[in-house]
Amino acid sequence: MVVAASKKTWTPFISSAPGKAILFGEHAVVYGKPAVAASVDMRAYALVTPRHDGLMHLVFPDISVDTVIRSSDIPSKEQTEVLLHPGDVAELLPPSLLKPEGAGRTAVMTFMFLCSALLTQQHREQGFSICVRSLLPVGAGLGSSAAFNIALASALLRLNGLVDRADSTEERELVNKWAFKGEQVAHGTPSGIDNSVATFGGFLQYTKGTAPVQLGSAHYLRVLICDTRVPKSTKALVAGVRVLRDAHPDAIDSVMDAIGSISLTAARMFRNARTPADALQNHLADAVRLNHALLVALGVSHPSLERVRDVAAAHSMPAKLTGAGGGGCALALIPPSATDGDIESVIRELSVEGIRCYPTVIGGCGVKITDAIAGKSVVAWLERKNMTGNLCSISNNDFALAIARFASMPSADFGAI
Ligand SMILES: Nc1ncnc2c1ncn2[C@@H]1O[C@H](COP(=O)(O)OP(=O)(O)O)[C@@H](O)[C@H]1O
Ligand SMILES: C[C@@](O)(CCOP(=O)(O)O)CC(=O)O
Incomplete structure (x- = not known):
């Protein structure tokens, strides 16, 4: 099963x-109702x-990190094993490596923690370069952090x-375990849902305090993710809902129950691999x-999110906010009947207002x-692209297209890589 370790x-x-x-159930999940999350095929590589x-050599161009680390900078396994929390790794790092507060600091700390725990003596002595590129907007609530941590772990x-x-359950569980520790370095006390969805892919049901339930990956839906680029605070939005519930407990509990039942019904349909695609699509359109509408009732929408909903609806694409709301992202279902022209119209109309859309x-x-793309090794692919050892000289989109073209597959199937 395992090759790399033993090789020199x-x-x-x-x-x-x-x-x-999050497909269904945000906010209601805070009150113990089920939610459904799905992998979004915009990936970190x-x-x-x-x-x-x-x-x-760490190269993370999306967040302007280009750092060289000596093996003597990496704490020993024994040192990080006794930390009370993975985030405490900062105490073990040379001050020169601790960048100012921000994305770079978090990413380097995560790398150091994971290297300390996982890197063998051989690889410390040999060294390696790691370049991460991501098609996910950083910090927009689409799980860029989990994707980064999984790619790293x-x-x-x-x-x-x-x-x-990383294609067996056993291997994935191991990846998920270590990616979760990376998430702890970055976020303190994450729920673990982001890394679970991103590790296993497909659809996942989760309820606070219980283990996430895999709903399989028999269904594959086209969506338009629309990033309003309006900053939001999950904490403030959750607190606002709490105030509303304190004032109107019966009404808000009914809203939460309704959201919970939407999640449960959707989960049932995803779990059943034989749910016909058109029945699923019709059901999801109503559910979205x-x-x-129920999230609007909770007061967590935003004019920019309503704008996405209106423009998408005018092209027969049902849309909802995804995540905490108040800005952030919305998700529009693309029905099979939608033409490329419909999708382009929505993207164009929204881009004029500063909203970035990603068909995925x-x-x-x-x-x-x-380690092989379309039957050729990654090395051959890099040579052909004239970028041996360096993925950093080309833009994210060119990178995506380069891989997709090389593998002769449509970019919609890019996730196959
Ligand atoms: N492309 C990337 N390269 C390096 N680090 C990344 C990248 N994308 C995300 N990260 C890491 O994840 C963090 C973003 O986490 P977070 O703000 O929770 O965003 P999100 O909601 O997208 O997960 C960044 O600070 C950085 O540490
Ligand atoms: C609103 C909530 O249900 C989801 C928040 O999602 P995000 O922070 O936008 O990724 C809060 C939570 O589940 O902790």
């Missing part, structure tokens, strides 16, 4: 993981290439030989409209490790 030499590979979106100078597990292609699919595959 190894060849470049790419690990990748998708983002996530980590390209890992060997070095022979004992240095780890699976890459390091592959290096030390505990994971090969209903769930959004939900329910696609989770973590993946690729």
Whole structure:
């Protein structure tokens, strides 16, 4: 099963993981109701290439990180094992590596924690370069953090030989466990839902305090993710709903019950691999409209989200806010009858107002490790693209297209990589 660890030499590979979106049940989940989340096939990709100078070269262009780390900077396994919380790794790092508060600091801390726990002596001595590119907007509630952590954790597990292609349940559970620790470094006390959806892919039902339930990945839906780019505070929005509930407990509890039953019915349909695609699509269209209306009743929508809903609805695409609301992202279902022209019209109309739309699919595959693309090794692919060892010189979209073209697949199937 496992190859990399025992080998003295190894060849470049790419690990990748998708983002996530809450499909149904945000806010109600805080009150113990079920929610349904799905993988969003906009992925983070980590390209890992060997070095022979004992240095780890971290290149995260999306967040302007380009740092060289010596193996002596990495805390020992014994040191991080005794930390009360993975986030305390900061105490063990040389001050020169601790960047100012922000995305770069979090990403480097996560890398150091995971290296400390997972990197073998051989790989510390040899060194490697890791370049992460992501098609997910950072900090927009689409799980860019979990996708990054999974790409990182699976890459390091592959290096030390505990994971090969990350395609078995056993391997995925291991990746999920370590990605969750990465999430703890970044977020303190995450629920674990983002990393679970992104590791396993497909659809997942979750209820506070219980283990997430995999709903399988038999269904694959086209959606338009619309990032309003209006900043939001999940904490403030959750607190606002709490105030409303305190004032109107019966009414708000009824809203929460209604949202919970929308999630449950959708979960049942996703779980059944034989649910016909058109029945699923029709049911989800109503469920999306209903769930959004109930979120409006909770006071968590925003004019920008209503604008997405109106423009998408005018092109027969039902839309709802996803996540906490108050800005952030909305998700519009693209029915099979929608033409490319319909999709482009929605994207164009919304882009004029500063809203960025990403056509993608939900329910696609989770973590993946690729060392061959369309039958050719990653090395051959890099050589052909004239970018050996360096994924950083091209834009994210060009990167996506380069892989998709090389693999001769439509970008909608990009998740296959
Ligand atoms: N492309 C990327 N490259 C490096 N780090 C990333 C990337 N995307 C996300 N991250 C990490 O995840 C963090 C974003 O987490 P968060 O604000 O919770 O956003 P999201 O809601 O998208 O998960 C960043 O601060 C960074 O540490
Ligand atoms: C509103 C809520 O249900 C989801 C928040 O989602 P996000 O922070 O927008 O990814 C809060 C929660 O579940 O903790």
